[in-house]
Amino acid sequence: MGFSRLNTTVEIKKIYNTINSKKVMPYIFVLPFIITFLLFFLYPMISSLIMSFQKILGPGDVTFIGLKNYRNLLNPHFYNALSVSFRYTFWTIAILIPLPLVLAVLLNNKLLRGRNIYRSALFMPALTSVIVAGVFFRLSFGGQATALFNQIIGVFGLEPIIWLQGKHTAMFVMVILCVWRWTGVNIIYFLAGLQAIPTELYEAADIDGANSLQKFLKITIPSLKPVTIYVITISIYGGLSMFTESFAYWADRSPGDIGLTMVGYIYQQGFTYNNFGFGAAIGITLLIIIIMINLIQLKLFGFFKED
């Protein structure tokens, strides 16, 4: 009895020492990620790829149909979803870089007192969920003459607009929602970038007699390149995978598909029409598009250059 107990203690100690070694420990630390990656990323990725070649009518009722789902992608709804997602991405980048950049420069100016208060005020919208922001914008973009934005344009003598029914106004209201929520976040990124620029650069420019505009164009803008690349990257990511903004206005069905995005199309096919195979094909296509754009972008910004 006593002997075997001693043996067990020795065994346990041995096991403990193996686990505690620098060979095994690292894997225990990273285990949560390995499991998450295999179970919630790699497996769904593979299963998505397989599903995209299948017609799925229910559990057990699955037929392999080759590339048919991908051929079915060539339809007006899909083109429309592509167009909405890309236009949305374009407009959010077109607004959410210059506007926060200018505001960040303004808030970085030592002359302005109470800068932190302004910064907080501009950041507050980022605290809301898209749905809560959507509740506000949906009701403010109402078609009635009394709704907020119709009242505002009414001041300029314009007729009330039915915002949520037209193709261009639909894009406008989605972009506005995003700009409201996200300007403050990008301001914080740009402010961090601005504060990292060494003041000696500006002092040297002062000695050379440069004016404010020259300093802005020749020092500030080039120094902010890394931040700008980062902001563009997250804007592309967010823009192409946008779904909630559209859902907040129209749920899963917008008139004439004016709010249908790529991810909205996946959701609609999967959960409204129960068409999982086709939905998976849309997902894989979107993935390929995103990877390609990422690669092009990295190439353009010179990430593959060896220096």
Added chain:
Amino acid sequence: MVIKTKQNGLYISFIILALFFSIIFLSPFFFMLLASLRPGSEIMRNGISLRMQFNTMSLNSYKALFSENYRYFYWYKNSLIIVLIFTTLSLFFSSMVGYGLAVYNFKGKNLLFFLVLIVMMVPLQILLLPLFKLMVTLKLINTYMGVILPFAASPFAIFFFRQYIRGLPKELIEAARIDGCSEFKIFFIIIVPLMKPAFGAMTILQAMRSWNSFVWPLIVLRSTEKLTIPVGLSSLMTPYGNNYDMLMPGAVMSVIPIAIIFLLNQRAFIEGLTAGGIKQ
């Protein structure tokens, strides 16, 4: 003298600009607050409007929100529980993985870090359907864990913690090892206390993300009493008319806790946002 007036003029225009944008960006909160005090039928008729009718304003809808109608109370509770579990798990797992990647040298380390970046780059929305099927198989549909588990080891937080730990002095770890500390003890007793600022920043950021997250809870949660606030609010907007009496005060109440936390911990918010992303 000339310079002084020029400076003054510039200064005033700065203030006007900053004030103008601050007011524009804050005004939706003000309008939501006002709308939440008005009867739902009026909002349905007029939308959110500049026209004020102070005589019809009351706190009635707030009272209804927390008394007559119990749905909102459940959503609030669900959101709180999910935020609490998600934030705890995500901080625990992500800091562990971040530590593993930051201090050890082992086979496959670079591959793992590369995979973290890959997961960060692929939007989860692409995997909605297969992940939903997986949740059905694992019987996690309509459960808190179904909402939480797939994203508990957050690549974003892992990346953040890894960067942070790499900045800590390595001599501390070596010294503890010589003293005979076990590897787990080194992490929990020595490193974790040093990571307080990083934990602070990530707690706030992850809690906010979880509180506001929409797409995944929308798919996993199926019955009314299990919904979170954003999913619940969106369920009030139906093609057959919206429940404005609950919608507006419900929206306002969902912003209030996160706004208070933000106003008390602004620095942590900003550190969490910038430290992970930007490496100049």
